[in-house]
Amino acid sequence: MNISLKHIAIAGNIGSGKTTLAEKLAKHYRWSALYESVDHNPYLKDFYCDMPRWAFHLQIYFLNSRFTQANKIRLGKNTIVQDRTIYEDAHIFAANLRSSGHMSEKDYQCYLDIFHSMLDYVKPPDLLIYLKADIPKLVQQIQKRNREFEFNIKLEYLRNLNEHYEKWISTYTLGKLLVIDVNNLDFVEKIEDFSLIVGRIELEFNNLFS
Numbered sequence: 518m519n520i521s522l523k524h525i526a527i528a529g530n531i532g533s534g535k536t537t538l539a540e541k542l543a544k545h546y547r548w549s550a551l552y553e554s555v556d557h558n559p560y561l562k563d564f565y566c567d568m569p570r571w572a573f574h575l576q577i578y579f580l581n582s583r584f585t586q587a588n589k590i591r592l593g594k595n596t597i598v599q600d601r602t603i604y605e606d607a608h609i610f611a612a613n614l615r616s617s618g619h620m621s622e623k624d625y626q627c628y629l630d631i632f633h634s635m636l637d638y639v640k641p642p643d644l645l646i647y648l649k650a651d652i653p654k655l656v657q658q659i660q661k662r663n664r665e666f667e668f669n670i671k672l673e674y675l676r677n678l679n680e681h682y683e684k685w686i687s688t689y690t691l692g693k694l695l696v697i698d699v700n701n702l703d704f705v706e707k708i709e710d711f712s713l714i715v716g717r718i719e720l721e722f723n724n725l726f727s
Contacts, residue, residue, distance in 0.1 A: 522643045522722060524590050526599040528686075529648035530678050531670065532658035534699055538648065539600045541704065541711060542718075551589070552600045554582040562666040568619040576611045576620070576628055580635070587639045603639055604691070607632045609681045617677055641691035644721055649698045652676060695721050 525542070527535045536552055543550035555561060560578055564571040583603035590597050611628050614620035620628075650658075655675050659667050686696065697714060704711040 522596060523593075524597055524599065524640070524642040525644045525646065525718075526602045526642035527646045527648065528602060528605055528682070529699075530650060530655055530675060530682055531667070532655035532662075532675075533648040533650040534658060534704070535600050535648060537705055538646075538714070539598045542598050542715075545715065546596070546598075548596045548598045549593075550598050550600070551586045554579070565666050565669040568614065572614045572620040573624040573628065576606060576614065577631070579606050579610070580628070580632060584635045584639070587635075591638070591640055599642065602642065602645070603632075603635065604641075605682075605685075608685045609678060613674075613677050613681050617674075644693045644695060644718070645689065645691070646718070647682070647686050647694065647696045649696055649700070650679075651700050652679070654700045655679075693721060 525548070527539050527542075529535045539550050539552065542548060558575075558578060560571050560575040564575045580603065583601070583606055586599060587603055590599065607629065611620065611625060611632075615622070615625040652672060652675055656672070659670065686694070695717060697717065702710040702713070704714055
């Protein structure tokens, strides 16, 4: 693995396996991992119960958290694998909340103003890994991890997020992109599936520096 690579980010819908893959890659390559702020998020449980009430609060919380991570990556020296990017906060989650009517146009434009101001200080990842998963796979993974606050997630919400992800990924030009279909993979229980992902990642890195 080429040590000059500094930032690998993992993108994907809720339940696609981002956090688990980030953890396994960090352990495998001895990278540092930055995870999404979920367990100590003061808005997440309330959001899934009442999206219109808490949408703006939640997105600002995530945006600030991701910007803090971006600064840490920019100023640090270690290779970092990141669980979700600041771009997804805006292009996927905030955009979906606005299009589905859970976030007002006024709040959405305020959010975008803050997001665009932050972009001057954010560098895109050297490699973005997108975990592509269909709804049955996402539901299976969400049920398996058994987080109480996720019991209120509706299938329509997951479908809308998937549509936003597919649209964003199809136009992604900020850097190198690796799409991994995880619908038939179990990289937790099957070492061969994890090895397959590692092999594809290393191939991308070799292509970058060949």
